[in-house]
Structure formats: structure tokens, C-alpha cells
Amino acid sequence: MYGKAFAPEYQGALTTLSVNSSLDDVLAAGVERLRAAERAGEPGEVARSGLAVAEAQRRLGRVADADRAWKASYRAAREAGDGSAMAWALWSGGTLARQRGAFPLARRLLGLAAGLGERSGDVVVRGYSLAGLAETGRIQGDYEAVGRLHEQLLAEARRRGEARHTVWALEGIAQMHRNTGSLDTAHDLFEEAAGIAARAEDRRGHAWALRGLADVVSVRDGDTGRALALLSEAEAGCRAMKLSGALAYNHKMRGNVLYRAGRCAEARAMYEQALAEFRAMGEPRGEALSRLGLAKSLARLGRDRAETAAELADLARTMERIGLAHAREMVARAQEEFVSPADVAVVGAGR
Secondary structure (H helix, E strand, O other): OOOOOOOOOOOHHHOOOOOOOOHHHHHHHHHHHHHHHHHHOOHHHHHHHHHHHHHHHHHOOOHHHHHHHHHHHHHHHHHHOOHHHHHHHHHHHHHHHHHOOOHHHHHHHHHHHHHHHHHHOOHHHHHHHHHHHHHHHHHOOOHHHHHHHHHHHHHHHHHHOOHHHHHHHHHHHHHHHHHOOOHHHHHHHHHHHHHHHHHOOOHHHHHHHHHHHHHHHHHHHOOHHHHHHHHHHHHHHHHHHOOHHHHHHHHHHHHHHHHHOOOHHHHHHHHHHHHHHHHHHOOHHHHHHHHHHHHHHHHHOOOOHHHHHHHHHHHHHHHHHHOOHHHHHHHHHHHHHHOOHHHHHHHHHHO
């Protein structure tokens, strides 16, 4: 039903690159081809090779370099009059904006990309851009608004036999079910996504699916050993491809699993590691979630209650500023568990 996964963002002379190519290899090949196209005065090829450079830099967590690269790709595509390449550059910029927590900008760029993709007849970039819009809404916790879009994109991906996009949609829908308490459904969807990704040789999709599956196994079954084993398997795939962001989220999830098992000292170490990784790549959502896990672990390990109250109050403001509704609810639950009215009074007096 599904063919081997491919990477449509690797274009022009770079179509021979695999979806599983190391990001270091993608970056090296992209820069080499980009320079050659610049020397030859080929703006279309500059745009296409620049897209691969932008995506490699983004996934490696090099935000400033990725920002320069997608903008340069867009300018070259505009010079070439290539609407499809312009759309792909905007998709890359929108995806980077979401990664940086700039959700209004992400929606704007991804919306422009979807429209350009449709007008230029590139159904793939249109689908990727709509998927980006759906993921942006899901991350912010707006499940009602984007749930139907996820289902629509899943149906389209299944119809075309696109393994990579099918896996993405299944994972997004599974995550919404997990966050709303439908753990059995989430488990089945993550398991299906992992199976499709494995058969299609999609290491990135497989790693994310295993991470989701580990989360559900930990919450629903209390099976810490299996959850950690799934995360170790996913981590191997992340390291093979140099997936910095996925690896940081893997470490954050390992912290979650250890925390649920009452292994708070080990959880603290994992949250600290993930926090450093997210800060290094300028990923505010991952940073905030790691801070939350770390605050809860430290509270369980005996941290001063007033310090915990102050940290959680700051995190609540951070989640609201970024626009993360589900994460804000998580902070509220932590405040109910760890913060008393007296602690709140102390925090208020110190402001």
C-alpha cells in the first residue's frame, strides 16, 4: 500500500538524497550544489538547493543559519519566477517559525505557502503547508479547530500512498487523543504509525512514533521498562540522522517516564540535559516543557516550596505568552499539586 518514504524537500540536483540521509551529509551536499548554482547563475537551482540547506540547518537546531537560508531560497525562487520553489521556501520558514515558538508568523507563512502551492499546481507543498498549519494548531492545543484538518490530510495521504505524510498525520491525531485521555486509541495510532514508518524506512517518523508509544505505555500501562526501551530505540535513529530537535524531545520524554516511575533524581538529570539542548537550539516550547518537568522533579526532591511556586508562576506566564494552551493546563495541575495559598502569598509579596 505504501511505498518507500521520500523527502520532497530535497529537490533539484539533490533528489538522490534519502529521507534518512544524515543531516550533516544533506548540509554538505546542499552547500556544494548551492555554490555551484550561484556560480552558474541558476536562480532556480539556487532556490531548490537552498531549501535543503535551510531544512538541514533547522533540524540541526541552527536557527539563525536556517533563517538566512530559507529567505535566500525564497529570493532566488522569486528571481526565477518559480512559484513552487517560493512555496517550499515559505513552508521552511513557517516550520522554523513554529519551532521557535512564533506561532502567528508560522501560520502566516504556512498559509502563504499553501496558497502558492495550490496556484502553482504543487500538491505536495500544499499538503505539507496545510499539515504545518494543522500541527501549529495542535501544538497550541486548538484540537477542535485542527482535528478535522488532520483527518482530511490523513485521508489524502492514504489515498496517494504517501507513507511519510500518513505517519505524520497518524502521530498528530494520536497525540491529540493522548492529551485528551483516549489512551487506547492513541496507542493504536502510534503503533500503526511506527509500523508504516518502519516498512517505509522512515527513520524520523519511526523515532517520533516510538516516542509517542513510549509515552502512552508509561501512562496507561505503567510499564517503565518497555517505555525506556522504546525511547532507546528511537534515540538510536535520532543519533544516526543527527536529529537534534527529535533527540531533545526524546530526552525530555525519558524524563517524563522516569518521573512517573518515582525516579525523580534520574528524571531531574534528563530534564536538565533536555533543557540545555533546547536552549542551545533556541526552541522555547521544548525549553518550557523541560523546565516544567525539572520544577516538578525538584519539588519531589525537597526543593523549597516558595521557589517551586515562583518557578511555576513564571512558567504559567511563559506558556501564556508562547500560546500553549495544553501546556498551560499542565502548569495549572502542577500548581495545584505543589503550591499552597501561603506559597502564592510569598511569591506575590516578592514581586
